[in-house]
Amino acid sequence: MLISKRWIPSVAVPAVIALGAIAVPLQANAVDLPDLSASEVMVLMQKSEVLEFSGTIVKVSDMGIPSLEFSSMVSEDMADEMAEKMPAEFADFVPAVIESNALTQAMELVSGTHNVRVYVSGQDKMRAQILDPMSQRDLIVNGDEFWIYDAKTATASTGTLSMEIDPAKQATAEKEILDYAESIALDLSSPEAIANYLVDMIDETSTVEVGKDHSVAGRSAYQLLISPDADASLVERAEISVDSETGLPLRVEVFSTQQTAAAFSVGFESISFGPIDASLFDFTPPAGTVVTTLDSSDLEGYADKDSSNLEAELEAAFEDAAKPEVIGEDWASVVYLPALPADIPAELMATELFADMLTEVPGGKVFSSALVNVLLTDSGEVFMGAVTIEYLLSVSK
């Protein structure tokens, strides 16, 4: 039997959609800009003077560890209950829910995807909005006043930032920089010279190249590629996308040798330049908000305290703790601790999440992620670094 030609639309429509889904991103990447060298791109970045823009930043991290994805329709209790009732083989399918303790909150920030809208106007007005599902967190800086607002808990914190700089201190700092520049024969008045110097510095341990011209957030961009020379490094390369017109960095991506997808990526999904409605930076907490005022003296206390005093205090506080030691240098540096700090790990190790992330290797256990490996040897020593497990093991011997 002949199939009626009336079935043609049913085949054609999905085909057109599939083609569109493939072709549109491809087309967006076809960009050709005048060739620039790595230091020229850095000069472009330095000259960047865009002070008024708004955009959406997307942060994605895929560190190869279980992500804590927030499922809006599942509560913590429900997830626990599901975990109890499900056969062990299905444990992976229990939705992970953000718990309220500090560890998971910190994890939540490094793992997963976040959408952040930013509005920047001048050097002293900024608003960042983290778009959570059914909620939002806001950070507003307006001159010397700042606000932090969390819609979920209806709480806000506010305070003032002291913008005053001690002129005497500033003069000393400037002189120190000038002296240093003179000592290495660097001309600070020339952005080109600074860029060349920086490229040379990075070049000692890494390869710096200019990658393919491409498009980020609808803007044509240059790409700086920095790849570590060290074989043991877990970092495959870092990519910095620089807007060809304004020099604003549009995206930073870090790739791991362990996976093809970027381990960490933060960049604009959309951006537009132009004046921003000033009312956006005036924040008045809505009625019913619990407002905490952070006293400015609390904040200044840290800055004003004599740094040598602070050092002494820190040393006194951590006298018993083992001193970390750095083995190797640059990309292949490994931090060594003779023992785990006594107070932190007990709670950490007890969590099932953490236990799941450790794998056994000869001579110890390894916490492995796309960019960092931590080796806990059987004798209680700790080695960590952005290096391969093999390298950690060889260092430990």
Place this chain on the structure above:
Amino acid sequence: MFAKSLSLSLMRSELRVMFTRRRTWAMLAAIALIPILLAVAVALTSDQLAPGEGPPFLDRVTQNGLFTGFTATLLALPLFLPLTMAVVAGDTIAGEASLGTLRYLLIAPVGRLRLLVVKYLGTIVFALAGTFTLMLAGGIIGAILFPIGPVTLLSGDQISLAESIGRMALVAIYTAISMSGLLAIGLFVSTLTTVPVGAMAATVVLAGVSQILDNLPQLSWLHEWLFTHYWLSFADLLRQPIELGSLASNSLLQLGYIAVFGALAYSRFTTKDILS
């Protein structure tokens, strides 16, 4: 000219049939009950909810009755709203077939494509009626039981009463758009069978399956292609400045579903032998 007036009269008669059916009114009444029950329950309990406790916005309802509509939309989205949509969409072709009226409809000089389009537009009108009923009932019961005033958005900014009503209408339209893909699926399923209940059940099951898949982190690559993916993103309309990104993505996604399942429904319906 003749064809156009024919389509119009067909559309009018379709809507007349839909809105004279007791079932349609019963479903709209049930939809209106959601915010009413919610508001009464909140009003009767003396316990103040702490911010962040319970479903989003629920703790704000007592401060501002206008939030009732938003909370009700959120609660109706996973099951109740798709259920009523599945009933209407599943009935479109299969219902006529089971009653034996489909043959008579097609004896009149009405093309099958035109009949499909009119049936689909009818379901869209019902979706709009449903989502606006939800918002309107929420607004009215909220105004009776709680104070109303400027609405606090997720960003902490407050907007005037007039602007809040605008946002409520936007959320209702957004939710109706969210339902349009499901309605197209329902229309296609309805051309497959002469048993309307079967088409309704299949449609509502698909809505459930899509939501479950959307909650599995292991399938994250699939999520943005699921027709339920942006359903809860109506919250983006409650930010200041308003975030229209998810409205655009949602509309594009739903258009894709309408195109694919509309084409399938066309192919199936125009090649099918109409026996009843």
